[in-house]
Amino acid sequence: MQFLDKSKAFSKSSPITNPLLKKLILFLVVTLLLYLGLDALLHYHQIGLTFRTATHSILGNEEEFLDPILFDTLLEHVHADILSAMITLMLLTTILVRLNPNSKQKLVHLSFITAILTQVSLILAPTLPLFISLWVILFISWHLLSLIIGFFVLWKLFK
């Protein structure tokens, strides 16, 4: 990512003139956007993205003969999610800063904080149903914020 850090060369708008770098960033961001969409779809099927379906998947449901999720399975899930969220957000924010050094700090703070709290609430989900609804809200929030960053980068790239 250091290749993106050309701090000295930053101007107010910091346009990317190298056509190869422009294409690289385009394909990387499109891939990350696709990943974010598919990740949401995967979680929708694995855990569920509504309070009712997520509660059934995590705590189980006797009426539907659903067993609660095992804690080590949940922890494995969180462990893998932290890595993907960490790399996705790091790449997106680095590109965002490279293209627009004057970006709002709040967007970067919010996207990272929601991603971190998503993982924390999923670990705590089996203890209190409140954390399940919190997980659903935070999960959707960090994906939406990342999508906003991604689309903003694409808009800046071709402006």
Place this chain on the structure above:
Amino acid sequence: MINLYRIGIRYFLIMLLMLFVTGIWLLLLHASFSLESFTNYYVEKSILGLLEVTTPHLFSMGIVIFILTHFLSLNKKNSPFESKLTLTLFSIMLISNFSSFLITQETTYLIWIKIISTFLFLLLSLLSMSLVLLRLK
């Protein structure tokens, strides 16, 4: 360095710490604290089981070490210390991952290679993280 970069790197370090904590937690859930159960965890695993654990770890640990150690060169030119640290981290990560395949019923003592290399990997990663944090100031 632009302030927003610093913010992103700080959050990256927090998430990396969370990754280590959940990783150790998982290891303790599967293998617990005793040396015997820790050894049995690897001895009882089939080659496929070991591959299922090693493959994603090899990929992710390689990427994470690359990102983490490349931050060390952000503010100044590389010094021999950083090169040695990077090389050691990569070597220890490889030893830690591949030593799992060597632990069998007859070679249970090799569990020490796994324990020491994993411990050293964590220690050196924390050292690199603190060095990155110091450079952000």
